[in-house]
Amino acid sequence: MKCQRVKEEIKAYVDGELGRVTRWRLARHLAACAGCRMEEKTMTDLAGQVQGASKAAAPPGLRGKVLGKIEFKPGARRRKWILIAVPAAGLGALVVAAILFPVFAGSHERARIAPLLAARRSRQAAERALPSMPFPTRAQGPKEQLAKAKVNTPWAPSARRPAPQAGDRGYGAVAPPSVPTTPLIIKTADISIKVKSFQKAYDDAVWICRSVGGFVSDSTAESEESIPTSGSLTLRVPVDSFESAIGRLSRLGTVKSKNIKGQDVTGEVVDLESRLRNKRAEERQYLEIMNRAKRVPDILTVTEELSRVRGEIEEAQGRLKYLRASAAMATINVSLSEKERPKPVPASKSSITRTFKNAVASLGRTANGLAAICIWLGVYSPFWALPIAAWLYLRKRQPAAQ
Amino acid sequence: MTASYEERKLVSEIRAGRREAFERLLDLYQDKVFALVHRMVGSQDAEDVAQDALIHVCNSVAGFRGRSSLSTWVYRVAMNVCLEHRRKRRPEVVPFEDDLVGRQAHPEGDPVTVAVKNEVKRDVDSAIQLLPEIHRDVVILHELQGLTYRECAAVIGCPLGTVKSRLSGAFAKLRELLSDYASEGGIAT
Numbered sequence: 091m092k093c094q095r096v097k098e099e100i101k102a103y104v105d106g107e108l109g110r111v112t113r114w115r116l117a118r119h120l121a122a123c124a125g126c127r128m129e130e131k132t133m134t135d136l137a138g139q140v141q142g143a144s145k146a147a148a149p150p151g152l153r154g155k156v157l158g159k160i161e162f163k164p165g166a167r168r169r170k171w172i173l174i175a176v177p178a179a180g181l182g183a184l185v186v187a188a189i190l191f192p193v194f195a196g197s198h199e200r201a202r203i204a205p206l207l208a209a210r211r212s213r214q215a216a217e218r219a220l221p222s223m224p225f226p227t228r229a230q231g232p233k234e235q236l237a238k239a240k241v242n243t244p245w246a247p248s249a250r251r252p253a254p255q256a257g258d259r260g261y262g263a264v265a266p267p268s269v270p271t272t273p274l275i276i277k278t279a280d281i282s283i284k285v286k287s288f289q290k291a292y293d294d295a296v297w298i299c300r301s302v303g304g305f306v307s308d309s310t311a312e313s314e315e316s317i318p319t320s321g322s323l324t325l326r327v328p329v330d331s332f333e334s335a336i337g338r339l340s341r342l343g344t345v346k347s348k349n350i351k352g353q354d355v356t357g358e359v360v361d362l363e364s365r366l367r368n369k370r371a372e373e374r375q376y377l378e379i380m381n382r383a384k385r386v387p388d389i390l391t392v393t394e395e396l397s398r399v400r401g402e403i404e405e406a407q408g409r410l411k412y413l414r415a416s417a418a419m420a421t422i423n424v425s426l427s428e429k430e431r432p433k434p435v436p437a438s439k440s441s442i443t444r445t446f447k448n449a450v451a452s453l454g455r456t457a458n459g460l461a462a463i464c465i466w467l468g469v470y471s472p473f474w475a476l477p478i479a480a481w482l483y484l485r486k487r488q489p490a491a492q
Numbered sequence: 493m494t495a496s497y498e499e500r501k502l503v504s505e506i507r508a509g510r511r512e513a514f515e516r517l518l519d520l521y522q523d524k525v526f527a528l529v530h531r532m533v534g535s536q537d538a539e540d541v542a543q544d545a546l547i548h549v550c551n552s553v554a555g556f557r558g559r560s561s562l563s564t565w566v567y568r569v570a571m572n573v574c575l576e577h578r579r580k581r582r583p584e585v586v587p588f589e590d591d592l593v594g595r596q597a598h599p600e601g602d603p604v605t606v607a608v609k610n611e612v613k614r615d616v617d618s619a620i621q622l623l624p625e626i627h628r629d630v631v632i633l634h635e636l637q638g639l640t641y642r643e644c645a646a647v648i649g650c651p652l653g654t655v656k657s658r659l660s661g662a663f664a665k666l667r668e669l670l671s672d673y674a675s676e677g678g679i680a681t
């Protein structure tokens with residue numbers, strides 16, 4: 091051991107705070123080095139002087155003052171882990187509640203609507219069963235038939251009689267014959283398809299349309315360098331072939347978007363038919379008046395009214411015809427475009443530029459990710475900020491020594 | 493070093509709320525705490541700060557877990573109270589008090605020897621007060637309060653090696669400040 095090292099360790103040696111090996115090495119050095127022995131003696135004397143420094147004794151009244159300010163009550167041993175465990179338990183309870191609340195809420199909701207669902211299911215079952223029942227005959231009247239249905243089904247069937255059918259004469263209630271049995275719906279579809287070759291896809295679309303009995307009502311095409319690359323077609327196809335035509339068109343390429351709409355015009359058709367019947371009745375009345383009219387002014391007036399009524403009849407007939415034709419032939423708007431060919435990378439761009447752009451793009455993604463994390467943390471702040479605040483508050487209330 | 497059986501027994505009695513146990517605790521530590529506080533904050537605030545420290549000790553001793561000796565724990569509480577007091581009244585000036593030596597005067601012996609001893613004590617006190625805070629704290633704890641290096645480390649909250657190096661540095665400074673006595677080979681106290 092060298093003297094410099096001895097100088098560093100001599101204080102601990104004098105205090106008896108050295109390890110056994112170091113102490114032995116230092117003692118061996120001291121036995122051989124007179125200078126270090128002098129150092130040891132100086133340090134021992136100095137320590138003695140410092141230890142002999144004056145020590146103040148507590149004033150006599152201190153004990154009484156302290157005893158007067160403390161409470162002699164049993165105190166529970168405060169455990170530090172409670173400071174962590176309590177907020178952690180609170181946080182855990184919050185998380186569990188947050189997870190379980192929708193489940194319980196859902197079960198309550200299900201329990202609430204369960205009777206309604208059961209009633210609905212039984213009604214549907216009864217509705218399925220009713221059409222198979224034989225219609226009332228003269229031997230078995232409608233009242234008896236309804237009573238039988240009432241026994242078989244839990245719900246009151248009085249408001250849900252089976253729809254009258256053709257040939258039903260003994261039932262009483264007969265719907266107006268003009269009401270269409272199937273709804274009239276004008277179907278329209280918009281499809282956008284990416285294709286490899288526009289020309290081939292265009293030809294195929296036209297062939298599909300014609301094969302199902304339809305026709306092309308409109309078409310456009312756009313060219314690039316005298317080669318058509320995109321365009322659109324408006325196809326009219328029979329409504330029965332609407333679905334199959336769309337399915338076949340979808341296989342021409344990659345469908346980018348598909349939008350199918352249906353406009354129910356049943357109500358409008360029924361309304362137009364009723365108005366048409368009224369107008370025809372009105373026309374017949376005017377014709378009878380015309381036959382009886384003797385004076386010229388009367389004849390002129392009736393003629394004027396007749397022409398008005400006939401105009402309205404033609405208008406209604408035209409609208410009816412249009413609606414029926416629209417409902418009979420669905421419209422499909424097909425938009426075809428060729429897939430973009432990959433553009434060659436300009437040779438002038440160096441790898442440094444690409445690397446720089448990649449780095450900038452990566453930085454943007456990282457910033458977005460960090461922003462997302464901050465937003466999540468902010469939104470979930472009640473779950474972590476409150477426990478931390480509680481923990482800090484409790485920690486502050488702890489004694490300084492804890 | 494963990495708490496001894498007697499210390500644990502004392503703490504359990506304090507937890508039970510027995511006044512005698514509190515009194516015993518104060519008897520054991522009030523002088524030590526006051527001496528420490530007196531050195532660290534000066535005589536002017538010593539009594540108030542010592543009172544705060546002892547009240548703190550009594551109120552929180554129920555939470556003593558016995559991982560160290562009770563004296564180490566008490567010193568640590570007192571040390572924290574002193575540091576808190578220091579922080580509140582910066583810049584700190586701990587004046588050296590002549591009256592301290594007077595109060596500790598030795599009634600016996602030759603008046604000349606007593607006078608010389610008092611002078612030595614006064615100089616040693618001055619030298620201790622001149623040390624930087626980090627050095628002074630370890631000197632107070634180790635030399636004046638008699639704590640081991642390990643206990644000093646526990647009270648201050650630093651590694652054992654730091655205590656060793658701080659003490660070594662403190663004594664190097666004290667040696668310069670008290671060079672006269674050191675060169676004379678020391679004076680018996």
